[in-house]
Each structure stands twice: as structure tokens, then as C-alpha cells.
Amino acid sequence: MKALRRFTVRVHLPERLAALQRLSINLRWSWDRPTQELFRAVDPELWQQVGCDPVGLLGQVTPKRLDELAADEEFLARLDALNAELDDYLTRPLWYQQQIENGAEFPNGIAYFSMEFGIAESLPNYSGGLGILAGDHLKSASDLGLPLIGVGLLYRSGYFRQSLTADGWQQQSYPALDPQGLPLHLLTGADNKPVLVRIAMPDDRTLHARVWVAQVGRIPLLLLDSDVPENDHELRSVTDRLYGGDQEHRIKQEILAGIGGVRAIRAFCEIEGRPAPEVFHMNEGHAGFLGAERIRELIDAGLDLDTALTVVRSSTVFTTHTPVPAGIDRFPVEMVRRYFGGSGADGPDGEMSRLLPGVPLERIIAFGAENDPSVFNMAHMGLRLAQRANGVSRLHGKVSRAMFNSLWPGFDPDEVPIGSITNGVHAPTWAAPQWIELGRELLGSEDLDKLREPAVWQRLNKVAPEQIWSIRSELRRRLVEDVRVRLRRSWLERGAAEAELGWIATAFDPDVLTVGFARRVPTYKRLTLMLRDPQRLEKLLLDEQRPIQLIVAGKSHPADEGGKALIQQVVRFADRPEVRHRIAFLPDYDMSMARLLYWGCDVWLNNPLRPLEACGTSGMKSALNGGLNLSIRDGWWDEWYDGENGWEIPTADGVDEARRDDLEAAALYDLLEQSVAPKFYERDDNGIPTRWVEMVRHTLIALGPKVLASRMVQDYTEKYYAPAARSLRRTVAADSAGEPFGAARELAAYRLRVAEAWPDVRITDVDSYGLPDTPLLGSELTLTATVQLAGLRPDEVSVQAVLGRVDESDALIDPVKVPMRHTGSGDGGTELFSTTTPLPVAGPVGYTVRVLPHHPLLAGDNELGLVRLA
Structure with a gap:
């Protein structure tokens, strides 16, 4: 029978445990490991059953267990300390x-x-x-x-x-x-x-x-x-x-x-x-x-x-x-x-x-x-x-x-x-506990705020290769354990019998190079590029000396039949007995699965059609855990790839789509076979892949401070929020008569006047002089423009000389904009503007003059989208 209505009943907490309620409903617990461990201690088995959810835990824990905890001095001391620490976090100046x-x-x-x-x-x-x-x-x-x-x-x-049918359909x-x-x-x-x-x-x-x-x-x-x-x-x-x-x-x-x-x-x-x-x-x-x-x-x-x-x-x-x-x-x-x-x-x-x-x-x-x-x-x-x-x-x-x-x-x-502003990721949420603990050791403090400082990450140079490799290996083992659990669950949901799933116990190998690909499944992300040459992919997966294992996950929008078909292609390939121990599609991609993938994958694969990936933060989360990116130069990777923090998949722009996929897939296979796998499996006498570990170290040092969401939010605050607040305060300021919003009214009136006048604003004449017969780089050019302002004042516009190299069609390339100053009035109500400037480049050079609206409360002279060219 099915219930007519579902609702949640919470237990009544003993007064001494009341702080558990407060800790459970402030989502800071989701990135504060000590608080998570406190809830785990309430009932470890139930904690896993409810998906590590404090509210769910408190909704199902028995009154008897709560009474035991209320008398447990060690537990109460931890609870009091974490409650006080939350108070401090919520109130101290940051x-x-x-x-x-x-x-x-x-x-x-x-x-x-x-x-x-x-x-x-x-x-x-x-x-x-x-x-x-x-x-x-x-x-x-x-x-x-x-x-x-x-x-x-x-x-x-x-x-x-998300779940899968027997034939792999979402x-x-x-x-x-x-x-x-x-x-x-x-x-x-x-x-x-x-x-x-x-x-x-x-x-x-x-x-x-x-x-x-x-x-x-x-x-x-x-x-x-x-x-x-x-x-x-x-x-x-x-x-x-x-x-x-x-x-x-x-x-x-x-x-x-x-x-x-x-x-x-x-x-x-x-x-x-x-x-x-x-x-x-x-x-x-x-x-x-x-x-x-x-x-x-x-x-x-x-x-x-x-x-x-x-x-x-x-x-x-x-x-x-x-x-x-x-x-x-x-x-x-x-x-x-x-x-x-x-x-x-x-x-x-x-x-x-x-x-x-x-x-x-x-x-x-x-x-x-x-x-x-x-x-x-x-x-x-x-x-x-x-x-x-x-x-x-x-x-x-x-x-x-x-x-x-x-x-x-x-x-x-x-x-x-x-x-x-390039996106970032929240380190306490996405970094594995082992890396967080190493960070605290290097800082000599529980406070991770200093991780925002690039110099702090340089301390990773003091960490022995053995320790870095040990962390990476431990995280890979944990991922393999999780993959086996999820694989079994998925196969059972798809109708398999328990008796035919014995192979899962040895599926995937904690010592094999592990590649992850997990994201939404729109067409441009090319989930199936890896299957472009199935035989070659199979050869890479089953290589006896340098095997690769591949974990794939992602959801297609329910209305995207094409995306579902891509998932089915991957599932059908991964279902084959020959390769199913080396490649898996894991259904129901969510934060809990993603976290272990970011922790445990050695390589994070990303192969969108450039430039259709706006940012792509999954690769940042992998890098934060010492994963190396193997990616098309798109999104964040385009600006932060440096040749030592992973591998660039070359793009094949300018060819038809099918040919492009063939070329970029071939480049992907070549990189895996000739660069990625050799570095991973080349070991020293102690079994350490030294070149690989140095790439991991370099990735953490070079990308660690860049990929942080704290850096992103600071950038938003300083470059956007603070200027917007200053702009608002100036705009709502009172005018000389004490009327509020005086500046806003003045700017609004200016915008209306500009819109009305602009069709009649024009540059009627441009004179140039001062150049020698054979101009040299740095020779001075003087320009004078005669401008009809259609009733606008000279200080209400910006007149600019625009100079630079020109192409065959006389289009200016990366031109320099030089302000022209108002020098007086001309005939017929015109205004004169002039500037003298050195020639900025050699070769074919051209210039023009333009007029833009100007007002101190505009964010820039281009804000209104109005320009008049000579």
C-alpha cells in the first residue's frame, strides 16, 4: 500500500543535546568535517543510511540512543565545542x-x-x-x-x-x-x-x-x-x-x-x-x-x-x-x-x-x-x-x-x-580530507583562510613525493570501492541477478590509471568522443603494461532524446564483458558521487566543442585534489593551462563537424597512449612515478589559489559589488536643493537628451598634419575634428582619435584610443577637438575619429551603446 501523504516527524531532543538541532539546520556542517564526524558518532550505520544528512539522522535516531548521548561526557564536550565554534564563525570579523x-x-x-x-x-x-x-x-x-x-x-x-533500463536508456x-x-x-x-x-x-x-x-x-x-x-x-x-x-x-x-x-x-x-x-x-x-x-x-x-x-x-x-x-x-x-x-x-x-x-x-x-x-x-x-x-x-x-x-x-x-571573472570552487566542500589535513599541517593552524595566499601553496615543495603519491593512491582506492558499490546497485536495478555479478568484486583496480568524465550531457560536451574509435579505446583500456580505466557519469535533460542516446552508446560499450571491468557509466550523478570522482581520478577528461564551455569547474575540483586535466583549451583551462599541469587536446577548427571529431578523438587517444599513461607508469626504485608526482605538485601550487571560490567572490566584491554600491550611492544622492535622487534624475535627463540628440550628432570634418613625408614609428600626428553636437555640451561627449594597424579592408586592428580635447567653437554651431599623438605601430596604419556620450555616472563611455564615427 502507498501512503496518501508523506510528512516528516522529528524526535524531541533532550535539552542537553539541543545544540544538535542548531548544528543540523545550518548547512555549514556540509563543509565542516568535525561537525560531520559528530553526527556520524550519533549512529554510524544510520548516518550512512540517511545519506550523511543530519536532519534525516535526527529524524530517525532512537530516543534510547539520544538518552545515551545526553549522558556521554565526551560527546557532550565535542558538541559544546562545535556549538561554540559555530558561534565564533558566525560573529567574528572576517x-x-x-x-x-x-x-x-x-x-x-x-x-x-x-x-x-x-x-x-x-x-x-x-x-x-x-x-x-x-x-x-x-x-x-x-x-x-x-x-x-x-x-x-x-x-x-x-x-x-536517474536510472538505466536494461538496454542502457536513461x-x-x-x-x-x-x-x-x-x-x-x-x-x-x-x-x-x-x-x-x-x-x-x-x-x-x-x-x-x-x-x-x-x-x-x-x-x-x-x-x-x-x-x-x-x-x-x-x-x-x-x-x-x-x-x-x-x-x-x-x-x-x-x-x-x-x-x-x-x-x-x-x-x-x-x-x-x-x-x-x-x-x-x-x-x-x-x-x-x-x-x-x-x-x-x-x-x-x-x-x-x-x-x-x-x-x-x-x-x-x-x-x-x-x-x-x-x-x-x-x-x-x-x-x-x-x-x-x-x-x-x-x-x-x-x-x-x-x-x-x-x-x-x-x-x-x-x-x-x-x-x-x-x-x-x-x-x-x-x-x-x-x-x-x-x-x-x-x-x-x-x-x-x-x-x-x-x-x-x-x-x-x-x-x-x-x-x-573566472569561476572558482569551494575548497572545504570539494577537497579530500587528506589534502585538508595536509594544508593544516603546512599552515600550522586549523584556520584555512591563508590558503587564499599563493605563497602558502609554495610550501607543498617541502612535501616528500612519497606522501603526495600515498594520498593520491589512497583516494583512488576509495573511489574504486565506491564504484563497485554503485556498479552493483545499477546492474541490479537494470534487472541483473546477484549470481551473475561476481565480476564486480574485482572490477576496476586501485593501481590502474583512472580517468574521469562526469558532467551534464548536452551535445556540445561530446560524451561519446571517447567512442569515436571503439577498437582503439578498447586497446587502451586493456593494455597489459599500461592499462587505463574510465569512469563516466552524467544526466541528460529529460526532454533531450539526443543526450539520452549518447548515454546509451556509452552504457552499451561499457556493458561488454571484455571491458566492463575497465569502463563504467554510473547513473544518478550527484554531489556525493562527484566528490569521490574528484578525489580519486588521476586524470579529468573534458572535450567540449570549443568555445562552447563557459567555464567548466569540474576540472578545477579535480585539480584541487591533485588530478591532472586532459582537456580542450576551453573555459578556465584556456587561460590557466601552462604545459605542466595537464595536457591540452589540440582543437581542429575550420573543418566540418565529423572531421573535427575524428581529429580531436585521435589526438585524445595519442595523448593517453604516448604521454599520459607512460608518465603514470614510469616508476623509480621505490615505486613512485616521480614525473607524475611532480606534475601533481605543480598543479596544486599553480592552480590551488586560482581555482578557489574565495578568490572568485573577492573578485566580484572588488570589481563589481563595490563599484555598483559606489555608483548607487552617487546616483541616489540629493541634489543641491536637498532633493533625494537628484543625481539619478540628472543622469536620466541626460540619457533622454542624448537619445534625442544622437541622430543629429556628426563629425563634419577631420584634419591631420604634422607628419613627415616618410613617417616613422613614434612620429607625431595631430588631428583636429569638427563636430556637430546637436545641442549637447562639449563636456557631455567624449571625442577620441582611434589609431592602429589596418588590414587589407582598412579595418583597424587592436587600435589605440586617444582622447581629443575641446579647443573651441567652429562655424555653424560646431565644436572643435584636437590631439597630438605619436604613431603607435609600424606598417600599414590608419586612423578615424569617433564621438561617444560621456557622463561621470556612467560605468564607461560605451555604456549607452551610442557612437558616431567620422
Whole structure:
């Protein structure tokens, strides 16, 4: 019989053990090993059964065992010490507070929006890299002391659980998650009733959502949940699954995440007595409607729309993780019109939105406009509502600038104002305990904060090769044990009999070179490139002298039949009796599996189609554990590969796709056979692969401090959050008459004047003189431009001379921009600008002159996307 309803009942803890409850619901336990060991001591067998989940453990432990622990002085001493240590962690000044004490102008609050967060296995609110990155961002923000609030949705069925059929086809199941059994608590008001966020829907309906709070160290993560009695059946299911359903389902989720997320923050800050966040960070465009909601709030407070937009832009950061236009969320414009609706009331910019009263519907549509007028583009909206934007690796920043170049017409791609901050990973979550312990030994301290300093990693030079190899071997053995357990479970689920699985006991070998490939399974990641030549792969796996074993894992989106077919190809190859002891596909890839793969794999394989991997942090986690990367030069690996921390798979650009796969697969096989395996199996008299160990040591020293999420969050704080906070404070400052938002009103008025004047701005004449008949490198060139400013003042524009080498079509290559100063007025209301500059390069050289808008409150002269060329 099946239960009609499922819910969680927790035991009553003895008063002396009350701190266990507090430790269990602060997710810091997920990266604090002493706290994990404390919970393990409660009941080691039950701890494993509940998936190492403290809330699950406390929900099932017997009262008798709790009474025993309440009388166990040694256990109580550990509990008290960890409870006090958590108090210290939550209250002591950390990096952020120390920087402020030293004069840094940081925001007093940051709101971080993401559609998924991978914090711990016990809170399955993630699908892949984006969610894990968001989780690591929160954890590192906590470790650094940032006053950050995370915002997302609570999915009652998470992403999905993956299993395989007998013939290797992916199957999905969606377990129902009970929030009461998760490390969450409801946000309640003064009346002790749950806070409800309300959002108007079409057909006069209202979407209601409760707010669950997950405490991630210092960071509250607000998760909105639509499965509440106040909603009808359809609206209750809005937060049922991550990335499930059709576009109607998706737009409801994104409206709830963006608009509902802002409203949840307002309620949370009021209840908790926290200052409202100054900076809003969109991790991808899914929550982009948050900007429109903030505009509505400011209009309600008395601002006009353009002034409100100016304030919102000044304090918003947008991060794109998408390297191809097809990866961007798009909705039919008519669908957006239906959800945001007309209220029947008119304003100066047209009919007001029903969902966001006071905001003209056409302006909302314009935020997401693209070349196709029937499509609403969420990334375009994110970029239009944010003054600062970035990609997630140096190469991805370059790709993003080209991809979004159309929003800044007239500018070369490298001038598009999209920067980059390379992602990072949270070391305490992903580094094996053996490496953490070695780090503490080298630091001579329990505090790992100093691992952010590159010089500290140099101390690994003092560690003997035998110790490094011993750690790597121990972690590989642990991985092999786990693989055998998962293999048996998978084969049984697929219908195998226990009697035919004796081979699993010796499958995989703790002394064999182990390669890992685990990630989501979209086509561009090329899961099956390794199978391009099955005979050659089999030869590598079964080599008698230098064998290789390969562990593969990953989930395909439920709607991606092509991705499922790729998984089936790998499974069918791995099922063959000849190779099944050397290659396995492990279903249901999650954080617990990933952790052991990162710890134990000697080599991390990554072979996407370049440049379609935005960052690819799985290889970072492997490097953090002494794994060597074998990868296409894409994402983070493109900027940090140095020839000694792994191997580059050469790319075959410029050929057709099939030929490219053939060439890159052949290069992969060659590297494994001729470079990777020989280094691993070449041993000294003590059985140590000395050249391999030195590559491991170099990887840890060179990449360790770079791949840390603490470095990433510091970069965001210093390069994006702090400038956004300063920009906001300048923008909302009072004018000379004491009126608040005076600067914002002035900037908004400037933007309108520029937009009106720009069609008539032109450069009417450019004169050059001063060069000798045979110019030499460094010869001085004087340029004078006559500019019609169409009513703008000379100090409201930036006039630049642009010089550089030219190609055969006279296009400037990597030009130098030289400011031109205003020298007076010309005939017919024109203005004169001039500069004298040395020629910067030799060879074919050219120049032009251009005009851009200029205002001190703009992030750059290219921000408005306006330029006039001579």
C-alpha cells in the first residue's frame, strides 16, 4: 500500500543535546568535517543510511540512543565545542569586515539570484554546474563574511533521479521532497504565520508562495515555494521541478524567481531587521524580472520611470554563463504581454502593466527586445537592466562580447562592456580530507583562510613525493570501492541477478590509471568522443603494461532524446564483458558521487566543442585534489593551462563537424597512449612515478589559489559589488536643493537628451598634419575634428582619435584610443577637438575619429551603446 501523504516527524531532543538541532539546520556542517564526524558518532550505520544528512539522522535516531548521548561526557564536550565554534564563525570579523575597517567602500548588502543552488546532497535543488557554482558562491561569501542573501525557488521534486533500463536508456523519477525533512525553516511574521509572497497572474488569479530559509553559514538562502493551499492545482505546481515543463511553466517560474524574489527579500529584511541590499546580482538571466520589480518599487516611491531605471541599473550586476544564443531563455512576446498584461490605465509611455502597476507594458517588452520582434530575450533584459556584466572565464568573456555585440552597434566586440571573472570552487566542500589535513599541517593552524595566499601553496615543495603519491593512491582506492558499490546497485536495478555479478568484486583496480568524465550531457560536451574509435579505446583500456580505466557519469535533460542516446552508446560499450571491468557509466550523478570522482581520478577528461564551455569547474575540483586535466583549451583551462599541469587536446577548427571529431578523438587517444599513461607508469626504485608526482605538485601550487571560490567572490566584491554600491550611492544622492535622487534624475535627463540628440550628432570634418613625408614609428600626428553636437555640451561627449594597424579592408586592428580635447567653437554651431599623438605601430596604419556620450555616472563611455564615427 502507498501512503496518501508523506510528512516528516522529528524526535524531541533532550535539552542537553539541543545544540544538535542548531548544528543540523545550518548547512555549514556540509563543509565542516568535525561537525560531520559528530553526527556520524550519533549512529554510524544510520548516518550512512540517511545519506550523511543530519536532519534525516535526527529524524530517525532512537530516543534510547539520544538518552545515551545526553549522558556521554565526551560527546557532550565535542558538541559544546562545535556549538561554540559555530558561534565564533558566525560573529567574528572576517575578510569583508576587515576590508571595511581598512577603508573599503563595500555594499551593506548584496542579493544573489539563481534558479538553482547546489549546497549539499540533502538539499537537491540543483541540476549541474550553474547550481554548484551558485552554492559555492554562497559558501565562500559566508567564509569571507559578505552580507549576502541568496534567492531562488524550492523545487518539490528537485531535478530528477536517474536510472538505466536494461538496454542502457536513461529513466527519470521525481521523488517528492518534504520541506519539513530538509534543513529549512519557514519565514514567519510577527503573528507567527508564514509569510506569503503574492503575484498577479492572468485571468484574475494570484500566485502565492511561501518562503523557506536555508542557512548557509552566515548566508540566508530564501527559497520560494508555490505548493501552498492558497493556490489552485496548476499554480501549486509552479515550483514542482527544476527546468521542467513548457514555456508557460518556465515563465511562471521566472516571474516568481525575479519579482517574487525581490518581495521575499523585502519581507525577510523587515522581519530580521536587516538593511535592504544595495547590490542585486543575477546569476544568469532567469531572474531578470527582478529589475522590473525594483523599478515598480521606485515608481511607487515617487520616481519617474527613467529615474527609477537609472537607479536600478547602477546597482545591478548580470553574469552570463551562456556561450551560444540557443542557450538563452526566450519567450514569445505575446506570452509576456499576457502575463504582464495591461491595467487599462495610461501613462506617458503607454498602458500600465497589470502585474507591475506603474510600469508601462511596452517598456517591459523593450527590455527584452531583440532582432526578432516576436521574441522576448531574458539575457538582453538582464544586460539592459544591469550597469555591470561579466562572463565566467576570460575566453567566455570574449565569446560573450561577440555574442551580444548587437546591443552595442558601432563598437568592435572587444569594446562591448562585458568583463569576466573566472569561476572558482569551494575548497572545504570539494577537497579530500587528506589534502585538508595536509594544508593544516603546512599552515600550522586549523584556520584555512591563508590558503587564499599563493605563497602558502609554495610550501607543498617541502612535501616528500612519497606522501603526495600515498594520498593520491589512497583516494583512488576509495573511489574504486565506491564504484563497485554503485556498479552493483545499477546492474541490479537494470534487472541483473546477484549470481551473475561476481565480476564486480574485482572490477576496476586501485593501481590502474583512472580517468574521469562526469558532467551534464548536452551535445556540445561530446560524451561519446571517447567512442569515436571503439577498437582503439578498447586497446587502451586493456593494455597489459599500461592499462587505463574510465569512469563516466552524467544526466541528460529529460526532454533531450539526443543526450539520452549518447548515454546509451556509452552504457552499451561499457556493458561488454571484455571491458566492463575497465569502463563504467554510473547513473544518478550527484554531489556525493562527484566528490569521490574528484578525489580519486588521476586524470579529468573534458572535450567540449570549443568555445562552447563557459567555464567548466569540474576540472578545477579535480585539480584541487591533485588530478591532472586532459582537456580542450576551453573555459578556465584556456587561460590557466601552462604545459605542466595537464595536457591540452589540440582543437581542429575550420573543418566540418565529423572531421573535427575524428581529429580531436585521435589526438585524445595519442595523448593517453604516448604521454599520459607512460608518465603514470614510469616508476623509480621505490615505486613512485616521480614525473607524475611532480606534475601533481605543480598543479596544486599553480592552480590551488586560482581555482578557489574565495578568490572568485573577492573578485566580484572588488570589481563589481563595490563599484555598483559606489555608483548607487552617487546616483541616489540629493541634489543641491536637498532633493533625494537628484543625481539619478540628472543622469536620466541626460540619457533622454542624448537619445534625442544622437541622430543629429556628426563629425563634419577631420584634419591631420604634422607628419613627415616618410613617417616613422613614434612620429607625431595631430588631428583636429569638427563636430556637430546637436545641442549637447562639449563636456557631455567624449571625442577620441582611434589609431592602429589596418588590414587589407582598412579595418583597424587592436587600435589605440586617444582622447581629443575641446579647443573651441567652429562655424555653424560646431565644436572643435584636437590631439597630438605619436604613431603607435609600424606598417600599414590608419586612423578615424569617433564621438561617444560621456557622463561621470556612467560605468564607461560605451555604456549607452551610442557612437558616431567620422
